[in-house]
Amino acid sequence: MRIISMPPIYTFEAKHPISAPSLNDWCRKIRNANCRNLNDLKNAISGSVEYVGADLYVFNIGGNNFRLVAGIHFNTQLVYIRAILTHAEYDAHNKNGTLLHL
Numbered sequence: 001m002r003i004i005s006m007p008p009i010y011t012f013e014a015k016h017p018i019s020a021p022s023l024n025d026w027c028r029k030i031r032n033a034n035c036r037n038l039n040d041l042k043n044a045i046s047g048s049v050e051y052v053g054a055d056l057y058v059f060n061i062g063g064n065n066f067r068l069v070a071g072i073h074f075n076t077q078l079v080y081i082r083a084i085l086t087h088a089e090y091d092a093h094n095k096n097g098t099l100l101h102l
Contacts, residue, residue, distance in 0.1 A: 001033050001072075005081045012066075012084040022062035023084070036074050054100050056082065058090075069102055 009027065013020045026045070033044035038051050048060035052069075059068040067090035071080040083102040085093065093099045 001030050001035060001077045001079050003027060003030060003079045003081065005079075008081045008084050016066070016086070019062050019066050019084075022066070023068070026059060026061055026068065030079055034077065035072075041072070052099060056100060058099075069099070 009023050013023060029045045033041070035041045035044055038049070038057070041049055041057065046059060048064075050058050052058050055071050055073060057070055057072050059070065060066075061068050061084070065087055067083075067085045067087065069082045069085070069090075071082055072078070073080075090099075093102065
C-alpha cells in the first residue's frame with residue numbers, strides 16, 4: 001500500500017517523540033501490505049484496527065497510547081492519514097461525534 005500523506009506523522013512525532021518508533025513500524029507494515037479488505041488489514045498490520053465509517057480506519061499505535069486515523073482505498077492501495085491523536089484526544093473527538101470530520 002502507498003501512504004500519500006506523511007506530514008501528519010512528522011508533525012506528531014515532533015510533538016510526541018516517544019511515538020516515533022511505533023509510527024515508523026506502522027509505516028513499514030503499511031508499505032509492505034497488499035490488503036483487499038479489513039480482515040487482510042488486521043492480518044497484515046495489526047488486529048488493533050477498526051473501521052469507523054466513510055472509508056476511515058483507526059489504528060491503535062504505541063501500546064494503545066495513540067490513535068492513527070486513516071482513509072484507506074483498497075482498490076487503489078492508497079492510505080491517507082487524516083489525523084494522529086493521543087488516546088485522550090481521540091476519546092474527546094469520539095465523544096463529541098467529530099471523529100469523521102477530522
